[in-house]
Amino acid sequence: EVQLVESGGGLVQPGGSLRLSCAASGFTFSSYWMSWVRQAPGKGLEWVANIKQDGSEKYYVDSVKGRFTISRDNAKNSLYLQMNSLRAEDTAVYYCARGRVEYSSSPVKYWGQGTLVTVSS
């Protein structure tokens, strides 16, 4: 059974930093593109970042470029999102996500339960 379990969310002040983690199990982690998708309270879905299987390619939504860094550790079956210079508008539930097929960027088939990040003073 595919499982994605996020951790690391919480309350942080504007300008602060937070590192999200996602522990993956039940599939060959190193074969899949992985993604972070967020959802602000009462709002729609927003894609945040994608990372290729070997970490050699990374893509970000414009609003987080230069502030957020997606990374992965295939030996630990883990995905990460380092978030710096956090703003109030980054407040959201952050989902770890896996595509439906190996070796290509594809729509999200599996989602984690989400972790809430709140940026507030």
Place this chain on the structure above:
Amino acid sequence: DIQMTQSPSTLSASVGDRVTITCRASQSISSWLAWYQQKPGKAPKLLIYKASSLESGVPSRFSGSGSGTEFTLTISSLQPDDFATYYCQQYNSYYWTFGQGTKVEIK
């Protein structure tokens, strides 16, 4: 960046109704479009990929069509479990975008 525009934003319908949601892309995305269903407090669920391919386990009352810039999601006969919010998503490039969502409410 590719913008995705869904319509309507809210839809009121009754059980048994045929429901259609439209998604327009700001430029051609071929058939690289997915549809998701989301219920309150839950992660989204993939319904349709590549514009018209039904994800495994999804009821056949859901169907998708379109290519290029205009796409539709159709629910042939709305069931009580289908009241939810629906999102389209383009994956034509590695920079994904979602539509703003369509909430399907009970009439």
